[in-house]
Amino acid sequence: MSKVQFVTIDADQAGQRIDNFLITFLKGVPKSRIYRILRKGEVRVNKKRVKPVYKIQAGDQVRVPPVEVSQSSEAPININLDKVQQLESQIIYESDHVIVINKPSGIAVHGGSGLSFGVIEALRQLRPEARYLELVHRLDRDTSGCLLIAKKRSALRYLHEQLRDKKLYKEYVALAVGRWPKSTQRVDAPLLKNTLKSGERIVKVDEAGKPSITDFKIERKYDGFTLVQAVPVTGRTHQIRVHAQFAGCPLVGDPKYGNSDIDRELNESFGFNRLFLHARKLKFREQRDSKPLVVSAEFDEPIEQLMKSLNNEAI
Incomplete structure (x- = not known):
């Protein structure tokens, strides 16, 4: 950005802190630089200096100084x-x-x-x-x-309010290895997240972890596999995948928590080489006064082809 900009805050932008507004408005600019221009008074709201905690209001005029965006932070040219x-x-x-x-x-x-x-x-x-x-x-x-x-x-x-209040419904469908136990309709097992030196994230069931709940429902049984519906009550990293593993039926195509031998067989027999976990449905309200909206996503071709192949083995 090579010149000063003056931004008039609208109702949709109002209510947030000035530092958060600038982080969004100046995408690609390091946070340290944003806090520096605030500290130096280069950012003005209604011609006055403000602190990072100031909450902008509708009608405020924000002076944004020229700020250089680092090349590494810009949208990649490749x-x-x-x-x-x-x-x-x-x-x-x-x-x-x-x-x-x-x-x-x-x-x-x-x-x-x-x-x-x-x-x-x-x-x-x-x-x-x-x-x-x-x-x-x-x-x-x-x-x-x-x-x-x-x-x-x-x-x-x-x-985000609906997510916090568990009013945003998310439904997944997954193919699990083996026969899903009929008695397991809810997995309530705390999950602990670890980051390896390589940066890879690994999650495991551990009493020291955060409370985690997933509801499962059998949709169809195959020879050696079970198609299950999974509805996460909480939203932890890798939750459905780890809970399926904990139930004794890891998901097909899961490189972290799955069965590599069976995944290799499916790849060799059917050319299937992806994780079989699909976010099938969302149900939410766009606005407080609107009716609940349900949106569904179809399977991609690899899943469709695998399902057709497995149908011949259904029992």
Whole structure:
């Protein structure tokens, strides 16, 4: 940014701290730089200096000084344009408030940890005119299905409120190895997250972990596999995958918690080489006065083909 900008705060932006507003407004600028320009008084609200904790109000005029964006923080120039364009076709619902995308397996929801870009960066490339696009929740890189993105800050606040109050319904479907025990309809097991020296995250059932609950329901039995519905009551990292492993039926295609021998057989026999965990359905309200909205995401071709192959072995 090469010149001073004056931004008039609207109702949707109001209520947040000035530092958080600048972090969003000046994407790519290090937080240390943002706090420095606040500390030096280069940022003014209604011509006055403010502290980082100041909450901006509708009608406030914010002076944003020229700030250089570091090259490493800008959108990567080697972004895969083909994948970006493919994401456009994966949008299954859009309104003035939200976007729901059927996220493909193998694409991260955001860049980082050695990844040049993710879904949110790609959407910002697709929609440069969009003033605000933020993830409402996350999916593991290898998980496919419904991913919810807010287009307004007010929408993000309300959707996060629904998440906290457990009023945002998320339903997954997964293929588990073996016969899922009929007696296991709910797994209530605390999860502890560890980060290895390599940076890899590993989660395990541990009494020292955070309370974690997943509800499971058998949908169909196959010879050696069970198709299950999984509804997470809590939202921990790798929760469904670890709880399935804890129940004695790890998920097909899970490189961290699965059965590598069976996964190798499925790859050799059917060419299936991805995690079979799909976020099938979301149910939420876009606004407080709106009716509940249900959005569903179809399976991708690899899952469809595997299901057809397994159907012949169904019992």
